[in-house]
Amino acid sequence: MSLIHWAILSPFLMAVFVPFFRKYIHKIHTGWFVLLLPIFLFTYFLQFLNETMNGKTVIKTANWIPSIGVNFTAYIDGLGLLFALLITGIGALVVLYSIYYLSKVKESLHTFYVYLLCFMGAMLGVVLSDNIIVLYTFWELTSLSSFLLIGYWYTREKSRYGAQKSMLITVFGGLSMLAGFILLSIMTDTFSIREMIPQVSTLPDHPLFIPAMLLVLLGAFTKSAQFPFHIWLPDAMEAPTPVSAYLHSATMVKAGIYLVARLSPIFAGSSEWFWIISSFGLFTLFWGSFNAVKQTDLKAILAYSTISQLGMIMSLLGIGSAAIHFIDVPDNLYMAAIVAAVFHLINHATFKGSLFMVAGIVDHETGTRDIRKLGGLMSIMPITFTLAVIGTFSMAGIPPFNGFLSKEMFFTAMVNVTTLDIFNMETWGVLFPIIAWVGSVFTFVYSMILVFKTFTGKLQAEKLPKKPHEAPIGILIPPIILASLVIIFGFFANLLVPSIIKPAVASIMPRVVEGKMAAIEIEYWHGWNTELKMTLGVFALGALLFLTLAKWSKLYNVFSKRLTLNNLYDYVLLSIEKTASTLNRFYMTGVIRDYLVVIFSFFILALGSSLVIKDAFAIDLTHVAPIRLYEAVLSLVLVAGVVTILFAKSRLTAIIALGAVGYSVSLFFILFRAPDLALTQLVIETVSVALFLLCFYYLPELKKKEKKLRFKVTNLVISLGVGTIVTLIALSANSNRLFESISSYFIENSYKEAGGKNIVNVILVDFRGFDTLFEITVLGIAALGIFGMIRLRLSRGKGQ
Amino acid sequence: MFDLLLNISLLLLSLSTLAYIYRVVKGPSTPDRVIALDAIGINLIGITAIISIILRSNSFLEIILLLGILAFIGTVAFSKFLEKGVVIERERDS
Numbered sequence: 001m002s003l004i005h006w007a008i009l010s011p012f013l014m015a016v017f018v019p020f021f022r023k024y025i026h027k028i029h030t031g032w033f034v035l036l037l038p039i040f041l042f043t044y045f046l047q048f049l050n051e052t053m054n055g056k057t058v059i060k061t062a063n064w065i066p067s068i069g070v071n072f073t074a075y076i077d078g079l080g081l082l083f084a085l086l087i088t089g090i091g092a093l094v095v096l097y098s099i100y101y102l103s104k105v106k107e108s109l110h111t112f113y114v115y116l117l118c119f120m121g122a123m124l125g126v127v128l129s130d131n132i133i134v135l136y137t138f139w140e141l142t143s144l145s146s147f148l149l150i151g152y153w154y155t156r157e158k159s160r161y162g163a164q165k166s167m168l169i170t171v172f173g174g175l176s177m178l179a180g181f182i183l184l185s186i187m188t189d190t191f192s193i194r195e196m197i198p199q200v201s202t203l204p205d206h207p208l209f210i211p212a213m214l215l216v217l218l219g220a221f222t223k224s225a226q227f228p229f230h231i232w233l234p235d236a237m238e239a240p241t242p243v244s245a246y247l248h249s250a251t252m253v254k255a256g257i258y259l260v261a262r263l264s265p266i267f268a269g270s271s272e273w274f275w276i277i278s279s280f281g282l283f284t285l286f287w288g289s290f291n292a293v294k295q296t297d298l299k300a301i302l303a304y305s306t307i308s309q310l311g312m313i314m315s316l317l318g319i320g321s322a323a324i325h326f327i328d329v330p331d332n333l334y335m336a337a338i339v340a341a342v343f344h345l346i347n348h349a350t351f352k353g354s355l356f357m358v359a360g361i362v363d364h365e366t367g368t369r370d371i372r373k374l375g376g377l378m379s380i381m382p383i384t385f386t387l388a389v390i391g392t393f394s395m396a397g398i399p400p401f402n403g404f405l406s407k408e409m410f411f412t413a414m415v416n417v418t419t420l421d422i423f424n425m426e427t428w429g430v431l432f433p434i435i436a437w438v439g440s441v442f443t444f445v446y447s448m449i450l451v452f453k454t455f456t457g458k459l460q461a462e463k464l465p466k467k468p469h470e471a472p473i474g475i476l477i478p479p480i481i482l483a484s485l486v487i488i489f490g491f492f493a494n495l496l497v498p499s500i501i502k503p504a505v506a507s508i509m510p511r512v513v514e515g516k517m518a519a520i521e522i523e524y525w526h527g528w529n530t531e532l533k534m535t536l537g538v539f540a541l542g543a544l545l546f547l548t549l550a551k552w553s554k555l556y557n558v559f560s561k562r563l564t565l566n567n568l569y570d571y572v573l574l575s576i577e578k579t580a581s582t583l584n585r586f587y588m589t590g591v592i593r594d595y596l597v598v599i600f601s602f603f604i605l606a607l608g609s610s611l612v613i614k615d616a617f618a619i620d621l622t623h624v625a626p627i628r629l630y631e632a633v634l635s636l637v638l639v640a641g642v643v644t645i646l647f648a649k650s651r652l653t654a655i656i657a658l659g660a661v662g663y664s665v666s667l668f669f670i671l672f673r674a675p676d677l678a679l680t681q682l683v684i685e686t687v688s689v690a691l692f693l694l695c696f697y698y699l700p701e702l703k704k705k706e707k708k709l710r711f712k713v714t715n716l717v718i719s720l721g722v723g724t725i726v727t728l729i730a731l732s733a734n735s736n737r738l739f740e741s742i743s744s745y746f747i748e749n750s751y752k753e754a755g756g757k758n759i760v761n762v763i764l765v766d767f768r769g770f771d772t773l774f775e776i777t778v779l780g781i782a783a784l785g786i787f788g789m790i791r792l793r794l795s796r797g798k799g800q
Numbered sequence: 801m802f803d804l805l806l807n808i809s810l811l812l813l814s815l816s817t818l819a820y821i822y823r824v825v826k827g828p829s830t831p832d833r834v835i836a837l838d839a840i841g842i843n844l845i846g847i848t849a850i851i852s853i854i855l856r857s858n859s860f861l862e863i864i865l866l867l868g869i870l871a872f873i874g875t876v877a878f879s880k881f882l883e884k885g886v887v888i889e890r891e892r893d894s
Contacts, residue, residue, distance in 0.1 A: 670860055679866055
């Protein structure tokens with residue numbers, strides 16, 4: 001355990017103490033204590049910048065389960081550090097924001113901060129683990145803590161629904177990912193990502209390569225809300241706003257991005273990877289932005305916007321994977337896509353975090369998040385308005401904010417990809433920039449809706465639950481910090497390049513970057529080129545669409561409201577439940593006879609099929625003794641008794657016939673020279689016939705219908721089947737004697753060793769006395785049980 | 801010769817048992833059936849004795865005794881049942 005391990009685990013340790021703060025120090029908001037930790041961790045992780053900037057990495061291993069190679073290996077490189085800084089930095093801001101957002105009196109703060117700290121620790125674990133099993137463990141912890149945070153207001157129906165939905169979808173993805181990881185470890189014989197990367201040249205030919213890739217991507221796509229798994233994200237907006245800002249914009253939804261980036265060195269280079277990631281990313285970009293326009297809830301707009309931006313980052317990572325094919329080309333165009341992805345990842349975290357906080361402030365100060373009720377808040381909440389403008393303009397890609405730069409780089413990547421001559425890009429590649437451009441237009445439109453519908457226009461004071469006013473300064477500090485970062489990154493983007501972006505890109509594309517690090521640069525102005533024209537087109541068309549919104553927004557009604565993925569999800573969930581319960585009701589009838597049918601059918605099928613498959617049936621008559629007349633006659637009597645039982649009209653006849661069968665069996669014992677068995681059989685048969693008669697005598701009067709057994713074909717087939725199978729197996733077993741019996745030992749030794757001449761009794765009490773002991777126990781239990789049943793029945797009868 | 805004799809007597813005992821079984825099945829009243837069952841028990845004693853002679857074994861003498869006891873107890877129990885309606889009387893607590 002090194003200091004890094006303690007840093008990763010410190011949020012969990014802190015979470016243990018949070019309830020005590022809440023309980024014993026009432027006067028101070030619990031958040032203040034929690035705040036110290038992310039700030040401390042942020043400064044701690046900042047120290048690693050020096051190392052990663054110089055291309056170094058830090059590896060520390062703590063043994064967990066060394067016998068199977070699962071160790072908690074903390075690995076800090078550019079990518080991990082970037083995420084760690086995002087998690088701790090934005091985590092600190094979110095905790096600060098939540099101190100002002102959540103009431104000290106009304107809310108159960110301790111649960112909130114425990115969940116939040118667990119999430120923070122889990123997220124740090126995800127991004128800093130080198131061992132995929134440890135990574136998976138932390139991954140599931142993020143799902144779990146996210147579930148808890150979404151359902152924070154657990155008394156609300158919608159919170160519980162959203163929490164359940166996100167849990168089901170992300171855990172589904174998480175389990176697929178685990179399967180993918182296991183396949184990866186089978187292929188590479190290691191759990192360590194670092195040790196997998198050197199083996200990458202042999203991997204693509206492995207038959208498990210594609211399944212592993214698809215399963216891992218399923219995990220990444222569900223976590224990062226890619227189409228069609230994005231549906232949980234809008235429903236997760238029922239969480240408190242700090243949670244939405246932290247989990248569902250800046251950190252957790254980027255875990256999938258992180259995974260894709262982290263495993264790029266292993267998978268990138270195959271056309272499947274390129275196509276799946278870039279096409280799903282692009283479609284998610286379009287679908288998210290298209291759907292964001294029709295939302296009326298601030299957080300819902302932001303949720304769809306997050307989906308869309310995540311799609312954009314994902315598609316950039318996909319296009320960047322093409323860089324693998326041009327390793328030797330000095331001017332590697334596709335490298336820029338990776339740079340753009342990392343850059344936009346940072347940008348998105350800054351502006352989306354601040355926008356969520358703004359939405360929370362608006363909600364907090366006006367009492368609603370519905371844009372149809374909001375308006376005219378510009379002069380009442382000037383600071384919030386400024387923050388919203390910075391955030392949304394950055395999101396829309398308007399200069400001079402950082403979103404503009406990443407949007408430009410995005411377009412550059414999309415234009416470059418059309419020139420790609422691998423992976424059959426000439427067929428569909430031309431669609432890439434078009435979809436990207438259309439998606440960006442919608443992005444522009446919803447960004448404008450977000451800021452102008454909320455802050456301009458007429459104030460509808462009568463519709464607002466509260467009288468609006470500017471927020472207190474404390475709650476404004478975190479979004480102000482984020483917004484200033486938006487501006488700083490916008491003007492001085494090259495600050496980030498050597499410190500964070502280059503090391504991150506180097507860990508995503510380690511093979512490509514060697515020697516080309518210097519080439520990475522973010523230019524503010526790169527001439528009058530296609531990308532700039534595309535951006536201008538986005539502005540023009542976006543502005544036009546925004547101004548004529550009322551006219552064309554009816555377009556959304558064209559699509560049936562029933563045909564949505566949410567309805568599909570609900571329908572699937574409901575039909576799974578229904579099918580399961582129908583199936584259950586079909587075979588769990590509650591009738592013992594039906595279960596017996598199932599059990600016996602299985603018996604026949606399993607034994608019969610194994611007889612057939614193994615070709616085990618054999619008849620060998622050499623060991624068979626000759627049949628004497630007595631046995632033949634007695635068998636006839638026995639069969640006659642059994643047939644009488646089956647066809648008896650009255651129960652009395654059946655019982656007497658059963659007794660006759662029992663006595664015939666004892667006669668058989670006499671014939672086959674087993675005096676002890678015959679003795680016992682006689683006594684037991686007498687007693688049990690007496691018991692049967694007793695039961696028969698006490699049957700209730702009403703139901704005493706003397707009726708013949710009803711004939712049923714199924715029962716006949718099954719009983720014949722069981723009889724046949726047992727007979728066949730007995731015959732085969734008798735014909736397949738493999739060894740001599742051990743009975744000669746008992747015959748020789750029963751007198752010599754045990755001093756008894758009755759071999760059966762010597763076996764019962766001496767050679768194998770243990771069995772006898774426990775059969776005595778069985779009889780004792782049976783007697784006590786009968787006594788208990790009769791007694792308890794009586795006393796209850798008296799009580800009533 | 802001796803074995804043939806034993807077999808013949810076994811056959812005769814079986815036929816007599818069959819006749820008693822006819823009485824058990826047909827017997828118009830319950831006492832008829834009880835008497836027939838008792839006699840079947842006694843017949844079984846005979847059959848067992850003859851079989852043990854055929855098998856040249858004296859291990860089955862206990863069975864003969866047991867059958868005698870069982871037949872007796874069974875008949876007595878049935879008789880008591882017919883007479884009083886119960887086999888084992890309770891001590892006034894019913």
